[in-house]
Amino acid sequence: MAAKSPAKSTATTAKESAPTGQDTGRRSTARRSLVTRDVLEKATLLFAEKGYETTTLQDIAAAVGVSRTALYHYVTSKEELLAMLVEQMSVALADTLAALRAREDLTPEGKLRELTDMLVRQRAESPQQFRVHDQTESALPEPMRSKHRQARRDVLSALSAVIEEGIDRGEFKPLDPNVAAFSVLGMCNWVAWWYHSGPDYDIDAVARQISQSAIDMMAADDATRAPADSAKAALATARSSLDALERLLPTDGA
Amino acid sequence: MAAKSPAKSTATTAKESAPTGQDTGRRSTARRSLVTRDVLEKATLLFAEKGYETTTLQDIAAAVGVSRTALYHYVTSKEELLAMLVEQMSVALADTLAALRAREDLTPEGKLRELTDMLVRQRAESPQQFRVHDQTESALPEPMRSKHRQARRDVLSALSAVIEEGIDRGEFKPLDPNVAAFSVLGMCNWVAWWYHSGPDYDIDAVARQISQSAIDMMAADDATRAPADSAKAALATARSSLDALERLLPTDGA
Incomplete structure (x- = not known):
């Protein structure tokens, strides 16, 4: 029972006696x-x-x-709690994402899958923390505010870098990497607004679908997937869209 | 001059004299x-x-x-301002989306493109309104709170219905329609957190990329996918390709 809910049982202990010295050590x-x-x-x-x-x-x-x-x-102080929230919600996350980005055993698609899976699960686990953290940004005292902003930039740049890597390798469409990164972040972060654990949603299925959606919106079409230079591919796509347009528009005088 | 900035000039007039009776009529x-x-x-x-x-x-x-x-x-009262915010940010939007959903001249893909385009532009135009509106939900007095919640459900159900329609027609992947709808909403809503008008982002290109991403994450694999079904869709694809091309080509003088 105690092993099943350590946080709760420890909190109860704390009510009885707060730690007073070095007698309890590691425990x-x-x-x-x-x-x-x-x-x-x-x-x-x-x-x-x-x-x-x-x-x-x-x-x-x-x-x-x-x-x-x-x-x-x-x-x-309350400020200390905010600082802990920042540490937990953005600094630690930024570090994890930076490490993931650097992994050499994963393709850009593999990295994107891991990144989104991690973000979705974190938002689902701590929705209030994420939303409060976001709302209280302006209340953050320095140097927490700068630290928080830097962490946000780090999260964005880890994600953008993975997307750029995918584009360079011809595996992802030549999207604007920042807009694409923000789209993925929005999709993952929004989980904090709608997800409630319960019978409606299985978190594994939710994380899987969102990760796959992020990959599907990036993935180059099979036709343009060849490592051929991407400008050429973009031009080909533009041309075929214009061909389609020509077919779809009424001919002159019609 | 007055015609160019009616809001500002009218605000100035208001400082001089607030309307007092029925003498000014429609103006x-x-x-x-x-x-x-x-x-x-x-x-x-x-x-x-x-x-x-x-x-x-x-x-x-x-x-x-x-x-x-x-x-x-x-x-x-402040409550009245909150009520106006709700009316503008959710009720009006829910009505527009419901009307769009019912249009018979558009395919699910066409509807999804219009819906996302509209959402992205609204979030980009009124980011503070959207975020405040979201944060102050708990401060809303009744019946505004219920109205707001109903509007949120209506937005979600319009989007889910379009996605389900696409799935039923074999044009979209058999995703969980609610999770897919929330993903699209997150992607669009997040614009309120990151978009700033200015030289960094062109709102037309941003709206185009996000709409296309929403479609790409839904679209069934090519095998089951219908060809570009409307001139508008072909035009949007052509434009996205040109946006990509622009990013890929070296800038003048480089």
Whole structure:
């Protein structure tokens, strides 16, 4: 039972006694990080419900079920909670995506699949965190705000780089890589707005469909898939579309 | 000059004298709606910057450049402004999409192209309105909240219905229509987060690429796919190819 819901059972322990010294060692560190996660989750829900500005540390302590004094063992300010949210939602993600981008064992398609799968699952797991994180950007104190913005740029550039790699190899259509990256991000991020775990959606199926959609919108047509130079391919596609147009339009005088 | 910037010149007139009776007739109605639009825009920016809760009618009056008494000719409460935002951002859109869905002269692909084009352009034109509208959902008083939720469901169901129609006709892949609809909505809605008018992005090219991406992620494999079915579709494909070509060719003098 305890093994099944460690976060919950640890939070209960924390209510009884907050860690006081070095006697508990490694176990205390693990417990501390679980309680901190619980605090962060409760705080995020409050920020989402009441707004960041109007939420107090007292509200957060009450939601976690500890006294305000006990809460101070874990966080000392709302700003610190925001900083943790940024760290979790963008900095850590940006690092993971950068590492994925650099992997040499994956094709651009393989990388795109992994990237989108990871994004969809993270948004589905922490929808409130993602939305609050997005809404509170303007409340972030420095240097958190710069760190957050840099992480956002890093996520975008990892995704754009994978798309550009696919275009260069003739595997992806010659799309605008930034617009394509934003489209994929939008598709994945939006999961935080609509996904609810439950019988309606199976997260594995959702992640699979969205990843496949991202690949399908990039994939070069079979005709243009050859590593032939892409300008030539684009010109050929334009010409055949114009041919189709000619056939479809009424002839002169008709 | 006045004809070039009616909203601005009318706003100036409003500062001098708010409409007082039925003497101005139709002109007054037009002016009123322009000023109201200006008020709504300014209010939205304030909601985005300061938060809905902390913005006062006095702040809004100051931003518009009128007295609070003059503002009362146009709006009587913040709730009324929120209601207008809902009307503009979701109810009107839901109606337009429902009408588009019912058009018999368009294939599912043609409908999807029109729907996404419309969504992308609206998000690009009113990014703050869309984001504030999304963030303030919980602040909406009844019956606005229900109206807003119904409109959101209507937008989703119009899009899902078009996708289902495409699947039934064998033109689209047999995807989960709701997940596919949310993916398309995410891709379009996200424009409100990243698009800035300016030299970086041409809105026509952006709308074209996103619409084409939505179609490409739905389209059944070539084996089951119908040929370009409308002049508009052929033209859109030709234009996307030309956009790609433009990006691929070295710039002048390079």
